[in-house]
Amino acid sequence: MSSTTRGIYSNHEEKVRAFNEEAVSHMDALYRTALRTTRNDKDAEDLVQSTYLKAFKSFHQFKPGTNCKAWMFRIMTNLYINNYQKKARMPLNLSLDDMEDFYLYNQLALGTAGEKKSNVEEEFLSGILDSEVKSAIEKLPYEFKITVILADIEGFRYKEIADIIGCPIGTVRSRLSRGRKLLEKYLWNYAKKRDYVKENSK
Amino acid sequence: MKITCNEAVKNLIDYLHRELGNIERKKIDEHLEKCYKCCDKFEFEEKLSDIICKQGGDETCPKRLKSNIIKLINEVE
Numbered sequence: 236m237s238s239t240t241r242g243i244y245s246n247h248e249e250k251v252r253a254f255n256e257e258a259v260s261h262m263d264a265l266y267r268t269a270l271r272t273t274r275n276d277k278d279a280e281d282l283v284q285s286t287y288l289k290a291f292k293s294f295h296q297f298k299p300g301t302n303c304k305a306w307m308f309r310i311m312t313n314l315y316i317n318n319y320q321k322k323a324r325m326p327l328n329l330s331l332d333d334m335e336d337f338y339l340y341n342q343l344a345l346g347t348a349g350e351k352k353s354n355v356e357e358e359f360l361s362g363i364l365d366s367e368v369k370s371a372i373e374k375l376p377y378e379f380k381i382t383v384i385l386a387d388i389e390g391f392r393y394k395e396i397a398d399i400i401g402c403p404i405g406t407v408r409s410r411l412s413r414g415r416k417l418l419e420k421y422l423w424n425y426a427k428k429r430d431y432v433k434e435n436s437k
Numbered sequence: 438m439k440i441t442c443n444e445a446v447k448n449l450i451d452y453l454h455r456e457l458g459n460i461e462r463k464k465i466d467e468h469l470e471k472c473y474k475c476c477d478k479f480e481f482e483e484k485l486s487d488i489i490c491k492q493g494g495d496e497t498c499p500k501r502l503k504s505n506i507i508k509l510i511n512e513v514e
């Protein structure tokens with residue numbers, strides 16, 4: 236173990252200052268991810284707070300100059316798995332149906348048999364509601380959800396995601412791909428429901 | 438070397454996340470220039486990625502929580 240790569244702080248104030256500089260700016264990112272995973276404000280707040288306390292206590296293990304955001308996310312995903320996921324642990328038994336090659340685009344193209352109207356995709360995309368995106372993400376099985384969030388919302392690279400959740404890069408890729416298809420399926424169902432309601436209230 | 442539509446779509450996820458090497462990426466870009474169908478599809482998926490990114494996590498951490506955490510850290514010994 237090399238001590239030169241670790242953060243060494245001569246006193247408490249110095250450690251607090253270094254921690255504030257490195258870690259506090261990631262609070263929004265951790266909070267919105269906690270919201271999507273725990274699905275409620277209170278649990279999200281508790282999770283973010285425990286993450287920060289844990290991170291501060293282990294801050295001597297953080298190597299200055301490395302990616303602090305990724306380090307914080309690793310702490311939070313571990314805490315989540317240990318403290319929250321246990322309660323709601325569900326086996327990842329998705330039906331074959333969920334795994335079909337499902338892309339919204341194909342579905343939109345199907346709906347307009349023959350000549351595809353050029354604006355059908357734009358129309359679909361602009362009709363998607365914030366609340367639909369959020370609940371579609373929340374509905375994903377945890378393994379897919381966290382991978383999609385880390386890649387598509389937080390902008391982490393495959394390699395970083397593999398380090399954060401502790402899995403091979405190939406697993407990141409396949410979870411992203413399967414997660415995306417499921418997400419599109421949920422969005423498609425929300426849109427159908429929304430249009431159905433609109434049609435019937437005319 | 439030319440690639441097929443299937444090969445292009447198989448790399449869609451890696452393409453969207455900018456995880457392809459230069460050569461692979463170039464092959465796809467060349468295909469997209471010539472294939473209207475794939476180009477349309479890739480554009481659609483890119484726009485959807487933007488929507489997921491912007492609308493999937495637009496919340497900010499409550500100020501009260503932020504100050505509470507900072508206070509707690511200061512009190513840790």
Ligand SMILES: [Zn+2]
Pocket residue numbers: 441442443445468472474475476
């Ligand atoms: Zn093509």
